Amino acid sequence: MTERIEQQLRDAFAAGAELVRVETLRPADSALRPETRLRRRKSLVLAPVMAAMAVVVASFAAMAVFGASPPVSTQEGGLASGPRYLLTAGKDGLAIHDAHNGKITDRVTMPSTPKGITRGVPGGYLLTGTGRGTTFYVAQSVKSHTTMVSTTWFYRLRVDDRGKVAEVTRDVIAPVIGDAVSSIAITDDGTRLAYSLDGKVCGAGKTLRFCPGARLVVVDLPGRTTRSWTTNAFGNIWSLSWAADRRTLGFAVTSEVRVLDTASAGETLKNSHTVVRDVDAPTGVAISPDGHMILIGTPNGERSGRYSIGEYSVTDGRKIRTVFSADHSGSTGALWTLIRYDATGQHLLIKGNVHPLSRLDGDRTTVLIRADSSNASPEEMLAAW
Structure with a gap:
C-alpha cells in the first residue's frame, strides 16, 4: 500500500x-x-x-x-487545501495571490533601492517561501551604473490570514556585494537561508581562468552564521530547495542535479551527491520534504512535442515515474523554470517558459495565472509559496 x-x-x-x-x-x-x-x-x-x-x-x-484515486477534495483541510497564499514577481511588481484560484489579494510595496541595472525578472527579484503560504523571502539584485558592481538585498515578507501584507523586513541577512545572487531557498521553519552565486571567467588568452567558480552559501538566521561551498566550474547553481530535515539541499549545477548534506565536512561541492547527470540546463529542480526523491523538469519528454517532470530516487538516480507532462508546439524550446513542493509534499507549484503558473494536487491540475491575466509572459514571472 x-x-x-x-x-x-x-x-x-x-x-x-x-x-x-x-x-x-x-x-x-x-x-x-x-x-x-x-x-x-x-x-x-x-x-x-x-x-x-x-x-x-x-x-x-x-x-x-x-483505476485511479477518487477526486481530490478542494475543501479546507482536504488534500487539495495546501498553502493558502503565494507570492509572485512580474512586470507589475510583487503580489500576493490566493493559492487556490490565483486571484490577487494584495500588492507588495518594497522599500526603495538605488537605481541601477536589475537582472532576471523585472525588479531583479528572486523568491522563496517556507511552503506554508505565510512567510516569504525576497532577494533583489541591482548593479550600479557607475561601478558595475551588484548588490543584493534580502527581505522577509509575512502575510496575514486575509492574504494581506503584514510585514516587510529588510536586511534579514547582510547585503551581498560583488556578484548578483542567482537562486535562494528557505527552510520550512524559516531558520536557514541558502543562496548561490554564479561562477565567472577572468582574464584572456593564457591567463583565462575561473575567478572564482560558482558558490553556495547557507546562513543560519538566528545566529547570522554562514558557511559556503565552492566549485571551480564555470556556470551557475540554481533551483535550490530544502528537505524538511533542514540540512539536505537539492540543486542543479552545470549539467548535473545534486544533493548536499550541509552538516557534513568540506568546503567544496565535490562532497555533494550527484543524482542525475547530463541534464539540459536551465531546468526546474525540487527535492521532496522527506529527502528521498527529487523532481527534475526535462525539456525533451518521451515523445516529440512533449516535455515532462520526472521523479527520481535520490539514492541511486533511478527514475520512478513521470509526475506531469505537457504538450508543446511552436519554435520556442519548452522547459520547466519552476517546480516547488509545499511543506507537506502533497502539493506542487509549477511553471514553464511556455506553461502557465499552475498547481498540482495529486492528479488534478489547476492553472492559477496565465500570461494574459498577469500582464507578464510565463518566463518573466517567478512564484513561491
Whole structure:
C-alpha cells in the first residue's frame, strides 16, 4: 500500500468519525433496562467505526472501477487545501495571490533601492517561501551604473490570514556585494537561508581562468552564521530547495542535479551527491520534504512535442515515474523554470517558459495565472509559496 493511499484511508476514517456528534445522541433522561443500555452502548461505539469503514470501502471501490484515486477534495483541510497564499514577481511588481484560484489579494510595496541595472525578472527579484503560504523571502539584485558592481538585498515578507501584507523586513541577512545572487531557498521553519552565486571567467588568452567558480552559501538566521561551498566550474547553481530535515539541499549545477548534506565536512561541492547527470540546463529542480526523491523538469519528454517532470530516487538516480507532462508546439524550446513542493509534499507549484503558473494536487491540475491575466509572459514571472 502506498503512502498516498494510506493518507486517503486515514482521511476517510476521520471523515466517518466526524459523522457522529454529541448533539445527535439521545439524552439519558429515563432509566433503561440493562439489556437496552448495553445495546445502545454498543451502537454508539460502532457508529463512527461503521461510518468510517463505509467511506473506506467506497474509496477502494472507486479505485478499483476507475483505476485511479477518487477526486481530490478542494475543501479546507482536504488534500487539495495546501498553502493558502503565494507570492509572485512580474512586470507589475510583487503580489500576493490566493493559492487556490490565483486571484490577487494584495500588492507588495518594497522599500526603495538605488537605481541601477536589475537582472532576471523585472525588479531583479528572486523568491522563496517556507511552503506554508505565510512567510516569504525576497532577494533583489541591482548593479550600479557607475561601478558595475551588484548588490543584493534580502527581505522577509509575512502575510496575514486575509492574504494581506503584514510585514516587510529588510536586511534579514547582510547585503551581498560583488556578484548578483542567482537562486535562494528557505527552510520550512524559516531558520536557514541558502543562496548561490554564479561562477565567472577572468582574464584572456593564457591567463583565462575561473575567478572564482560558482558558490553556495547557507546562513543560519538566528545566529547570522554562514558557511559556503565552492566549485571551480564555470556556470551557475540554481533551483535550490530544502528537505524538511533542514540540512539536505537539492540543486542543479552545470549539467548535473545534486544533493548536499550541509552538516557534513568540506568546503567544496565535490562532497555533494550527484543524482542525475547530463541534464539540459536551465531546468526546474525540487527535492521532496522527506529527502528521498527529487523532481527534475526535462525539456525533451518521451515523445516529440512533449516535455515532462520526472521523479527520481535520490539514492541511486533511478527514475520512478513521470509526475506531469505537457504538450508543446511552436519554435520556442519548452522547459520547466519552476517546480516547488509545499511543506507537506502533497502539493506542487509549477511553471514553464511556455506553461502557465499552475498547481498540482495529486492528479488534478489547476492553472492559477496565465500570461494574459498577469500582464507578464510565463518566463518573466517567478512564484513561491
